[in-house]
Amino acid sequence: MADFNQELDASGLNCPLPILRAKKTLNGMEAGEILHVIATDPGSVKDFDAFSKQTGNELMESKEEGGKFHFLIKKN
Amino acid sequence: MDEKKLAIIATKGSLDWAYPPFILASTAAALGYETQIFFTFYGLQLLKKKLELQVTPLGNPGMPMPMGMDKWFPILGMTLPGMQGMMTKMMKQKMKDKGVASVEELRELCQEAEVKLIACQMTVDLFDMDASQFIDGVEYAGAAAFFEFAGQSDICLYI
Numbered sequence: 001m002a003d004f005n006q007e008l009d010a011s012g013l014n015c016p017l018p019i020l021r022a023k024k025t026l027n028g029m030e031a032g033e034i035l036h037v038i039a040t041d042p043g044s045v046k047d048f049d050a051f052s053k054q055t056g057n058e059l060m061e062s063k064e065e066g067g068k069f070h071f072l073i074k075k076n
Numbered sequence: 077m078d079e080k081k082l083a084i085i086a087t088k089g090s091l092d093w094a095y096p097p098f099i100l101a102s103t104a105a106a107l108g109y110e111t112q113i114f115f116t117f118y119g120l121q122l123l124k125k126k127l128e129l130q131v132t133p134l135g136n137p138g139m140p141m142p143m144g145m146d147k148w149f150p151i152l153g154m155t156l157p158g159m160q161g162m163m164t165k166m167m168k169q170k171m172k173d174k175g176v177a178s179v180e181e182l183r184e185l186c187q188e189a190e191v192k193l194i195a196c197q198m199t200v201d202l203f204d205m206d207a208s209q210f211i212d213g214v215e216y217a218g219a220a221a222f223f224e225f226a227g228q229s230d231i232c233l234y235i
Contacts, residue, residue: 014175023106
């Protein structure tokens, strides 16, 4: 997994909390910085894809590993 | 990209029905929507400082019941005193176990994200409620004010 500037562990949280926490964390970051989100909610895969398409923050990577979902989001 | 707008009317005051308006509004705000929720009739319960929302199995055949309770206690059983309180407690526990946010938390997230919460003045008067019962930041308005925003909205939901 590529380098990232901040990490957010949203494990155990259900919709819509992973997205809301990610948005809040991104608000405090600079453009171009990368956020790594860890989630266990299977719905978050489609949600982070949709989040990135609608907000313009690039979803650089989305994968499942060890029963958890990992997302790399670059702030626009 | 122009900011999109979401207008919601929240009319219900039970624990289960408190979720859709706050989930959708907070998520829309995170996606960059300008969002307003107009609370009317029983929806006003969702604005109270101290939320005392309950869930009822009565008149709700779609509600999954634990331990096959619906078989053991048919409709009349659901009217027993304490049944609603018990179901509410069980629902809250289940939500906690599954990592579902509380209504209070979602409401706070909405306010943080600048979702505008508007109480219907007419129903506030109708139920003899007043602003001191409601959380700070609530605005009071009527149907015409709702249409001013809803008329420009991209999505408009009645919940």
